[in-house]
Amino acid sequence: MRRFSLTLFLLAALVVLGGGAAALWWVNQPLKLPAPSVDLSVEPGTTPRGIAQAVADTGTAVQPQLLYWWFRFSGQDRQIRAGSYELERGLTPRTLLAVLVRGEEATRSLVLVEGWNFRQVRAALAKAEQLKPETVGMTDEALMAQLGKPGLHPEGRFFPDTYTYSKGSTDTAVLQRAMRAMDRKLEAAWAARASDLPLKSADDALILASIVEKETGKANDRAEIASVFANRLRVGMPLQTDPTVIYGLGAAFDGNLRKRDLQTDTPWNTYTRPGLPPTPIAMPGKAALLAAVQPARSRSLYFVARGDGTSQFSESLDAHNRAVNKYQRGGQ
Template sequence: MRPTPCVQHGGALRSLLSLVALLAAMLGGAVFWWANQPLSLRTNEVELAIEPGTTPREIARGWVQAGIDAPPWTLYEWFRWSGQSRNIKAGSYLLEPGATPRSLLRMMVQGDEHLATVRLIEGWSYRKFRDALSQADGLKQITTQMTDAQLMAELGSPGLAPEGQFFPDTYSYAKGSTDLAVLQRAHRAMLKHVNEAWAARSPSSPLRSPQDLLVLASIIEKETGKESDRPMVAAVFCNRLRIGMPLQTDPTVIYGLGDRFDGNLKRIHLQTDTPFNTYTRAGLPPTPIAMPGKASLLAAIHPAESKALYFVARGDGSSAFSESLAEHNRAVNQFQRNPQKQP
């Protein structure tokens, strides 16, 4: 008995469906195998910055142009086939040997960015800070044409001079980030530390504002060679402020000289009046003279309990403190004029 046409067609359809299923399984297996194989890279490291709004096709092409040795369409189809192409996040990414298509996609979907760092050091001036930012790897420079006033207004602190307004720390950023973004973080960090210190001040503090605190902390930062001396250095300056005695600190004079300072501070410099000359003017200078760290901020607001009015460098990084001018002169003779007689 011959099979009916319906039965013949049904069998052929089942065979076709089986073949399609088999091919699909083989294709899926091939894709799974390929997705877990290390990608071929033309260099040891491949970096790509993905801007917001970049399409998956453009991302695939960008990776190939950056150093992945593969046809762009294979990466693009993998992104689409995974169902994760719309979840890829903008950012800066680094691909190293051993990375697979699967790990590449996971990195972009999770936003595991490759971060660079720039370190800002306690005691640096604002200009040195800007020099470091200008040389930071992969940091977009968008503030170079701004004046100081324009920058501080952009940061939400109009009217402030930029000196001392940025907290020294190590800042991580994704390559392609802007210098303005780092400046914003550093400025917010300094405001936070200053406000926290100010809130914990003693009622007896001679400082009148958070900016006074920042100015004094910057002087302490430049005057202290040994960490443990900070509270005593702070005590000397606070004691002088209370009685109206000039601070007479060399770093402020040097700052006021600017480019005129050649590394040799002379008597004429101490006698030449500038807004920063604390030998010719009483009180604090008009702005900070450097970026103080947290230790100097805390010392300025919590000075040691001491009546000292003078200090002189011992020559080993530490200082000798004195309550009277006669005692101070003896210390100067011992540690400065006759250093060979130091104990």
């Protein structure tokens, strides 16, 4: 009886399509879209008939009943996946079905860059294409509570990477992924830390990694820079790193760091306060995280930029002053 019903269904479809040859021709003909691309949303639980109607509702010139029969005839009608799709010109009924069955949703991407602070992250989220802005207007505190981390400062808590998302996704969902990625990376780095590391917790490692990220000009110097800060922590010497001062100045920083800025006390000023600052100052990447927990073996306490992206490292203040004179003041 079931086979008889299916046969009748196929016969009816062939009659409507004008025979098998006509059916083969139709499923391979480009659909007429109202624009170069149109959005199609397939909600969970939508029936194949409803999906065919949704395609027609986009303005695509197709008979929904005919499309529904094609879905049924293919035997894949129950394999169509919910999601947000972008239909583009040249799509045929055959390729449309393939896209829906494979779940090839329309995606966009957001790049979170190593060394960005959280203000820059929020600005990028606000500009992201087709991303629902759930967090717009939220304070940082409210945002972290929304993410399930109430009371935690957001700085440095999101892993810099490229995140793809479906059209209609929320910025909250993207931030959740980035936060979980950083949690995993930090946990792995802390588990691989050196035995003599002068840090008390994974959070300390995250803070130090953020400083290393901002101080590194060349990747090869990263572990040595981490070593300088680790050595300073060991002997109780102030970190005296400019990026922390700049971070503490916030929007007041005009791009020119002055002597008075170094003397202006903020919680992040490592010239006026000992030890690590209270929070990270940026998003560190994987390499900076590893450098922070596995610094180079050295006795260096100072470094200065050579002007080509690399740094000159010194073990004594006298040697450092000579390096500063050579590379920063043009001395010989």
